[in-house]
Amino acid sequence: MKNNRIMRLLALVMLLAFMTGCNERRGEIGEIAVIVKSTTSDFWQNVRSGVVAAATEYNVNVTFGGPDSEEDYAAQNAMITAAVARGADAIVISAIDYERSADAVNAAAAAGVKIITIDSGVDTDRADSFIGTDNREAGRLAGAAALQAGGKEAVIGLVNCYPASENIREREEALRGYIEKNGGRIAASVSVASDAESAAEGALGLLRENPDVNVIVGFNEWATLGVGRAIREAGLSDSVAAIGFDRNIVSVAMLESGEMDALLVQNPFAIGYLGVQSAVELLSGIKIESKIKTSTTVITRENMFDNENQRILFRLE
DSSP states (O other), X not given: OHHHHHHHHHHHHHHHHHHHHHHHHHXXXXXXXXXXXXXXXXXXXXXXXXXXXXXXXXXXXXXXXXXXXXXXXXXXXXXXXXXXXXXXXXXXXXXSSTTTTHHHHHHHHHTTOEEEEESSOOSOSOOSEEEEEOHHHHHHHHHHHHHHHHOTTOXXXXXXXXXXXXXXXXXXXXXXXXXXXXXXXXXXXXXXOSSHHHHHHHHHHHHHHOTTOOEEEEOSHXXXXXXXXXXXXXXXXXXXXXXXXXXXXXXXXXXXXTSOSXXXXXXXXXXXHHHHHHHHHHHTTOOOOSEEEEXXXXXXXXXXXXXXXXXXXXXXX
């Protein structure tokens, strides 16, 4: 009996210590503000899932938001300023505009806010870490997929989105470099808004004006959906190959049906999770890595039903 009472007492002491530790950590770490380019696409919702998982695991207060449009850098900058005014301890940011977001980020850092960049960087030396896809490698992979689909004589059209975003710029630069070294020709490029309708209109216009194009590449989720829709509407799935980034239920169906030939699938859950984890570690005085690269997988109709690729296409985390 005496031993049982002692054991219960020890258990109670440990429970109280654990609860006190949680409360102390909440006191030490205030808000971690995660500010992304937008919240409307599957990509960003999967980033949010990673953010929520990390916030739950580390028992920290995390907010998540972004503009309605992936081009609205002014609204995003206002969100950064508002997070500083609220007293956020850290900002985890995917910058819409590499240059135009720099002042807001530098002002936040000057106010003592820790900065973690995810997905797309910003022109500052005040960020402690970048977490995301190796976008130059992803661009090279897209170039290789384009040449595999269209051959060394491939004539390629590019459907791009906001060119001032660092990740988009790096993907395009790397793709162009790969094509230049390995054959093929880039015939035309269009920039579109980050929505499927604008991307489809841009892709259709590119195809009409450049009938020799036999491969078309979309650089983000919206551009990919637009490219696939354009291929379907123009009835060109047998003559024009399509390469895209990211995955959702629509683009996966396009891959299966032949409107897309390859998807470069990133790991947005890991990007969100590691962004919050790194912020927690940084605020706790733990040294963090300056760059963490997350995975990118090229999935085609030929390999999309492989077990591992099925997990990547339909993963919950």
